[in-house]
Amino acid sequence: MKPVGAPRRTSPGALTELGSRFTPMAEHPVQDDIDLLDGRWYARHPYEQWAWMRVHAPVYWDAKNEVWGITRYHDVLAIEKDPATFSSRRSPRPHGDPLPMMISMDDPKHTSRRKLVNRGFTPRRVRDHEPTIRRLCRQIINHVCERGQCDFVWDIAAPLPLLLIADMLGFPPESYDDLLTWSDDMIRGTTVGDEVAIRKAHEAGMAFREFQLGVIADRRSKPPGDDLVSVLCYAEIDGERLDDESIIQESLLILIGGDETTRHVITGGMVALLEHPDQKEFLVEHPEALETGVEELLRWVTPIKNMSRTVARDVEVRGQQLREGDQLILLYPSANRDAEVFEDPDRFDVTRKPNPHLAFGFGPHFCLGASLARLELKVMFEELLRRLPDLHLADGAELPYRASNFISGAEAMPVEFTPVAPMSTAP
Numbered sequence: 001m002k003p004v005g006a007p008r009r010t011s012p013g014a015l016t017e018l019g020s021r022f023t024p025m026a027e028h029p030v031q032d033d034i035d036l037l038d039g040r041w042y043a044r045h046p047y048e049q050w051a052w053m054r055v056h057a058p059v060y061w062d063a064k065n066e067v068w069g070i071t072r073y074h075d076v077l078a079i080e081k082d083p084a085t086f087s088s089r090r091s092p093r094p095h096g097d098p099l100p101m102m103i104s105m106d107d108p109k110h111t112s113r114r115k116l117v118n119r120g121f122t123p124r125r126v127r128d129h130e131p132t133i134r135r136l137c138r139q140i141i142n143h144v145c146e147r148g149q150c151d152f153v154w155d156i157a158a159p160l161p162l163l164l165i166a167d168m169l170g171f172p173p174e175s176y177d178d179l180l181t182w183s184d185d186m187i188r189g190t191t192v193g194d195e196v197a198i199r200k201a202h203e204a205g206m207a208f209r210e211f212q213l214g215v216i217a218d219r220r221s222k223p224p225g226d227d228l229v230s231v232l233c234y235a236e237i238d239g240e241r242l243d244d245e246s247i248i249q250e251s252l253l254i255l256i257g258g259d260e261t262t263r264h265v266i267t268g269g270m271v272a273l274l275e276h277p278d279q280k281e282f283l284v285e286h287p288e289a290l291e292t293g294v295e296e297l298l299r300w301v302t303p304i305k306n307m308s309r310t311v312a313r314d315v316e317v318r319g320q321q322l323r324e325g326d327q328l329i330l331l332y333p334s335a336n337r338d339a340e341v342f343e344d345p346d347r348f349d350v351t352r353k354p355n356p357h358l359a360f361g362f363g364p365h366f367c368l369g370a371s372l373a374r375l376e377l378k379v380m381f382e383e384l385l386r387r388l389p390d391l392h393l394a395d396g397a398e399l400p401y402r403a404s405n406f407i408s409g410a411e412a413m414p415v416e417f418t419p420v421a422p423m424s425t426a427p
């Protein structure tokens with residue numbers, strides 16, 4: 001209904017505003033404070049606004065940030081499947097600079113890069129990690145089980161993914177605390193307006209860079225090993241080795257992809273189970289249902305809030321004219337609540353099947369670590385539900401949420417449970 005000659009980017013609120021002269025509006029219209037790049041917006045869990053956008057403005061123009069927001073499942077899917085029109089050649093963050101990492105590339109460059117490390121993440125190779133994952137889960141739970149209380153985020157959810165991915169990358173254990181701090185600080189800086197968080201993110205990026213240059217020098221001084229940094233140091237594409245910057249960025253992507261995501265599904269998944277005690281009870285009694293349960297936790301939590309694409313040629317999507325160079329973001333949590341695909345999408349159902357959620361994206365950039373994340377989640381919830389079945393939020397506990405426009409979840413989660421004795425860590 002855009003009148004001819006009108007500015008090409010009509011605010012999606014414009015028609016509603018006009019309509020409001022005739023229809024009384026709620027005091028705070030649902031679309032009022034949509035801000036696609038403000039981390040605080042995501043921390044407010046804007047499901048109501050995503051539902052409004054899916055119906056009224058599925059291709060939403062955020063004029064302040066100059067970015068399009070795509071909220072419907074089928075649109076997200078179509079865009080993921082069409083990299084010739086919706087390119088990854090810039091950055092996974094809107095308006096970001098291109099970086100020498102696979103997620104910032106289109107094919108064929110993207111595939112050459114991804115192939116270098118893909119072997120370590122196939123479902124079969126990942127299955128080999130199950131005994132290690134189970135041992136780590138048991139150690140993590142042993143560490144707190146006699147206390148009867150802990151901070152679920154920092155004592156349980158965050159360590160597992162970090163320990164695994166840092167080990168796969170070949171980083172020394174004495175660096176693990178720093179790696180967690182740096183990757184957290186980098187993600188806390190993915191917002192607008194919070195200058196302190198943005199500065200700390202920059203400093204963390206520099207510190208990681210310095211550290212990684214040391215690791216690269218060490219790997220190059222040794223014969224090829226099978227840790228991922230060594231693989232990247234010795235890999236060749238068309239007869240050429242990767243430069244330092246490419247190795248730094250590629251391993252940072254794997255580190256953050258590995259340690260800043262799965263943990264939020266452990267935390268957010270546990271919150272969902274506590275809010276739906278019948279579902280939790282069902283999984284305690286039927287741990288085999290974690291096969292579908294893990295998929296529902298992924299759909300429900302969807303820790304990566306969006307990925308960005310750059311429009312590669314002028315194109316119309318649902319009546320909106322997108323121009324070459326425009327930035328758009330694919331809002332995965334919204335797609336995962338789209339009633340066109342998910343029956344009763346706001347119902348949390350650990351037996352939901354089929355469950356074609358987009359928490360891992362789709363298409364050429366489909367998450368490299370999806371099999372690893374699924375296995376971590378399955379084993380962690382098996383161990384938690386068996387050993388701490390009455391775990392619950394501490395009285396008066398608050399769940400502060402990370403204000404990130406990229407990956408978010410709880411920053412703290414005080415919980416209590418009946419103390420139990422440590423157990424053998426042997427699988």
Ligand code: HEM
Nearest residue numbers: 102103257258261262304360361362365366367368369373
């Ligand atoms: C629950 C956990 C995880 C979630 C929800 C998640 C989600 C995602 C999403 C949405 C994408 C972008 C897909 C797209 O653009 O279509 C992605 C890409 C990626 N993820 Fe994950 N991820 C998780 C765990 C991991 C883990 C454990 C790793 C460790 C290796 C990892 C590494 C990557 C990498 C390297 C990419 C870029 C792939 C490419 O560009 O080809 N992720 N992930």
